[in-house]
Amino acid sequence: MLEEMRVYTMERIKERRDFCSKWRHNYGHLIKKRFDEYKKDGVEWSVHWNGEGGCEVKKRRLQYTVNLKKKQCSCRGWQLSGIPYAHACCAIWHDEGDLDDYVSKWFHPQTFLKAYKFALQPINGPHEWKRSGLEPILPPLARKMSGRPKTTRKKLKGEPKTKGGHLSRASNINTCSLCKKEGHNKRRCPFKASGSVKEPTIEKNKGKQPSMEKSRGKRSAMDKNKGKQPANEKEKVPMRETGSSKPIRIRKPSIKGYGLLTNLKTGQRTWHGLTSNRGITIGGPSSNNPPPLRKRKASKANVRS
Secondary structure, eight states, X not given: OXXXXXXXXXXXXXXXXXXHHTOSSSSOHHHHHHHHHHHHHHTTXXXXXXXXXXXXXXXXTEEEEEETTTTEETTSHHHHHSSOOHHHHHHHHHTTOOGGGGSOGGGSHHXXXXXXOSOOOOOXXXXXXXXXXXXXXXXXXXXXXXXXXXXXXXXXXXXXXXXXXBOOSSSOOOBOTTTOOBSOOGXXXXXXXXXXXXXXXXXXXXXXXXXXXXXXXXXXXXXXXXXXXXXXXXXXXXXXXXXXXXXXXXXXXXXXXXXXXXXXXXOOEEEETSSSOEEEOTTSOOSSSOOOOOOOOOOTTTSOO
16 A cells, blocks of 8 residues: 555646646746636726825725735735735736736745655565565554444545445336326326326235135134124014004113112112122012122232231
8 A cells, every 4th residue: 555655646746737738827827826816806896096005995895905005905805825825916907917927836836846845755565675585574463443333435536425224215207007107106197187197996805715724713713603683584573553664672671779679570679780680589588688799809908918
């Protein structure tokens, strides 16, 4: 790697020297591009000269002072960049001077070439090097770096970013499955709203055999209903005598409360509220002495230690 860097630096010095020799002005191409923008802006300014190198430059409500002898402008753009700003260009034109003479010396080709004054000299290959007799320098030992290792590779400068390992669909063109045209899908198809194109229907499970699980489920349902009376053979619901088709609604008597109930037809008494209803005959216990309730077994959580 070091050998490649040395060769690259040697060639770069030579290329920069050739680049400086192609300059047509007293400064480089990038400086010329910026200088041309300042010249274009300096046409709109007006100058008021004092006769000794100082002047006022105005443009509507804006006003600055320029001193050509000191190469200064009150906007400080000339001092910071080293290139005459729009205000200075207007004052130099009024003084009939050359704009290139007022550019800073740091942009001249003589200053540029000083950075590439010394060139790298070519050397022989390793087979011509002198042997020192010392042990060769080995690379450092590989050690495990702290933190979690990265699994994603480093992307190039112009490579688009992806989320979740999938490319974005921003550049893809949608195609409608109804009208076969690009730019929309079947949800926003203009022909679908007018009714000229109909969405094709797909018959589910066409040509497929039923799976064993579904068939087993049907058989189990048939076994459950086996032996039951069909709905058509059930007892008929009494209809109204007026001739209406609505059946008579028979309400079951609701039993509410807690106590001893007596059936008037049979004379049987029933104690309501127990875990299991037990019939009590007429000679059985009275309401004052109800049958004993079943006691629940005490669980471990309710037993006090």
